[in-house]
Amino acid sequence: MSTIVLLLITGLGLGALYFLVASGLSLIYGLMGVLNFAHGSFLTLGAFAGWEVARRLGADSWGIFGLALVVGAAVGAAFAALTELLLVRRLYERHIEQVLVTVGLALATVALFEGTWGSDPEFIEGPAWLRSTTDVAGAPIPNDRFLAIGAAVLVLVGIVLFLRYTRFGLIIRAGVENRAMVTALGIDVRKAFTLVFAVGGAAAGLGGVLASQYFGYVSPHLGAHLLIFAFIVTVIGGLGSLTGAAVAAVLVAVLQQFANYYWGVGDLVVVLLLALVLLVRPSGLLGRSA
Amino acid sequence: MPQHQPGTDPFVPALAVRGLGLQIGGAQILHDVTLEVAPGEMIGVIGPNGAGKTTLFNLVSGVLRPTAGTVRLAGRDVTGDPVARRARAGLGRTFQTSSVFPRLDVLENVRLAAQTHLGRSLSVLAFPHRGDAATRRAVEHLAEVGLAHRLDVAAGDLSHGDKRKLEIAVLLATDPSVILLDEPMAGVSSSDVPGLSEVIRRLHRSGRTVLMVEHHMDVVLGLVDRVAVMHHGELLAYDTPEAVMADPTVQSAYLGDVA
Numbered sequence: 001m002s003t004i005v006l007l008l009i010t011g012l013g014l015g016a017l018y019f020l021v022a023s024g025l026s027l028i029y030g031l032m033g034v035l036n037f038a039h040g041s042f043l044t045l046g047a048f049a050g051w052e053v054a055r056r057l058g059a060d061s062w063g064i065f066g067l068a069l070v071v072g073a074a075v076g077a078a079f080a081a082l083t084e085l086l087l088v089r090r091l092y093e094r095h096i097e098q099v100l101v102t103v104g105l106a107l108a109t110v111a112l113f114e115g116t117w118g119s120d121p122e123f124i125e126g127p128a129w130l131r132s133t134t135d136v137a138g139a140p141i142p143n144d145r146f147l148a149i150g151a152a153v154l155v156l157v158g159i160v161l162f163l164r165y166t167r168f169g170l171i172i173r174a175g176v177e178n179r180a181m182v183t184a185l186g187i188d189v190r191k192a193f194t195l196v197f198a199v200g201g202a203a204a205g206l207g208g209v210l211a212s213q214y215f216g217y218v219s220p221h222l223g224a225h226l227l228i229f230a231f232i233v234t235v236i237g238g239l240g241s242l243t244g245a246a247v248a249a250v251l252v253a254v255l256q257q258f259a260n261y262y263w264g265v266g267d268l269v270v271v272l273l274l275a276l277v278l279l280v281r282p283s284g285l286l287g288r289s290a
Numbered sequence: 291m292p293q294h295q296p297g298t299d300p301f302v303p304a305l306a307v308r309g310l311g312l313q314i315g316g317a318q319i320l321h322d323v324t325l326e327v328a329p330g331e332m333i334g335v336i337g338p339n340g341a342g343k344t345t346l347f348n349l350v351s352g353v354l355r356p357t358a359g360t361v362r363l364a365g366r367d368v369t370g371d372p373v374a375r376r377a378r379a380g381l382g383r384t385f386q387t388s389s390v391f392p393r394l395d396v397l398e399n400v401r402l403a404a405q406t407h408l409g410r411s412l413s414v415l416a417f418p419h420r421g422d423a424a425t426r427r428a429v430e431h432l433a434e435v436g437l438a439h440r441l442d443v444a445a446g447d448l449s450h451g452d453k454r455k456l457e458i459a460v461l462l463a464t465d466p467s468v469i470l471l472d473e474p475m476a477g478v479s480s481s482d483v484p485g486l487s488e489v490i491r492r493l494h495r496s497g498r499t500v501l502m503v504e505h506h507m508d509v510v511l512g513l514v515d516r517v518a519v520m521h522h523g524e525l526l527a528y529d530t531p532e533a534v535m536a537d538p539t540v541q542s543a544y545l546g547d548v549a
């Protein structure tokens with residue numbers, strides 16, 4: 001019983017990290033049709049930014065850790081907005097070029113991170129509470145899992161409220177449905193594009209700081225590792241569907257944890273799940289059928 | 291019905307089309323169409339399929355460029371202007387196919403157009419509320435088309451007739467001075483036709499200039515001030531419904547072989 005609870009909550013924590021990456025991927029694809037392979041680099045840079053804050057100002061204080069989260073999110077947002085403004089903006093509707101430029105940016109930034117921080121993982125510290133565990137139904141749950149879950153829920157609720165109740169949210173939702181018609185109304189959707197990149201980058205940067213707590217280290221490859229699963233989550237949930245991404249993130253991560261623990265085949269099971277969903281529901285769990 | 295004599299009348303036509311023609315390859319799609327629409331006038335454009343009605347709309351709204359002639363909006367030559375610039379100059383248009391956002395609710399569809407037209411708020415996080423200008427305007431226009439009681443319904447769940455009304459409300463939110471309605475009754479069930487006719491009649495009564503392409507002859511003749519009869523890409527007649535109905539050329543060329 002306690003093993004199941006442990007696997008379940010740890011899976012939820014991992015799902016939270018997947019969601020923080022997948023939410024941005026899904027929004028960006030939904031609005032602009034861009035598959036952003038550089039999204040993992042937003043996460044990695046956010047993680048390193050958070051780590052630098054903790055390293056310089058003191059790792060064990062909650063105030064500094066909160067600051068690290070904010071800085072990680074801000075750095076992720078700024079990096080993403082610049083990526084949109086300087087690279088992706090010139091390439092809308094040119095899908096091959098988008099893939100080339102975002103893959104290229106991902107490779108170049110990982111090399112840059114290795115040059116700056118070294119290719120070995122940097123082990124991180126944080127508030128003592130995050131290093132200890134809490135008992136849930138007899139299972140000792142690492143506390144950072146709760147933090148990741150809480151943050152992901154807040155991000156989900158925040159983005160949903162933003163989309164539902166703000167002017168830009170309305171433009172973004174309309175743009176996801178029919179970009180050409182939004183333009184025909186005389187709306188400059190490019191601002192919404194930059195904004196969506198920034199929001200996705202912020203979630204990824206926040207995810208970077210939390211992921212380095214989850215895994216206990218930060219490395220130049222942190223983002224690339226999570227990005228693969230986040231892409232799978234995005235496809236399973238339905239490209240462009242935020243709720244779908246949330247549901248799929250939990251599904252994929254929990255399944256992965258159980259399969260890893262009992263049979264050691266977590267990654268295989270995830271790929272099989274992806275294949276199954278693509279066969280049965282090609283548009284994803286909550287995606288619109290083409 | 292307002293009369294307009296070029297050069298002597300103090301007011302400028304809301305829309306003036308002069309010698310308009312479109313030739314594609316060797317085919318003359320539209321030939322030498324000249325008509326003027328006074329501010330506040332409602333015009334019906336009728337004619338059999340292929341007569342050039344939608345082509346005329348496409349030339350007026352800028353979707354197509356004419357090979358001859360000019361289009362003037364309130365006296366300004368817009369012949370060379372793209373669709374977006376004509377839209378900003380006050381030309382609004384609906385399409386034969388429905389163009390609403392099906393997953394947004396009714397109010398959101400109109401608010402999107404209204405907030406655009408009212409100018410953007412600088413704040414990314416500006417939360418619209420029931421009392422803000424864009425929402426108030428959206429509700430007003432929805433009341434005008436008779437959808438004020440369905441604000442929270444997803445646009446995709448509306449009947450065809452109500453979707454048409456919603457499109458008109460979206461159009462009104464962009465505050466057009468000249469409105470082109472392309473077959474507003476197309477695909478609308480016969481029980482929805484009277485309600486939709488009433489909405490269009492109200493557009494006219496509120497002083498807007500309206501041009502409407504429509505197959506439902508009875509609807510057109512009961513609504514409009516003047517009728518433009520198109521036939522083989524030419525303007526056959528342009529007069530009051532009574533005069534057009536009595537015109538022997540029109541009867542033999544169009545009404546005769548249809549009715």
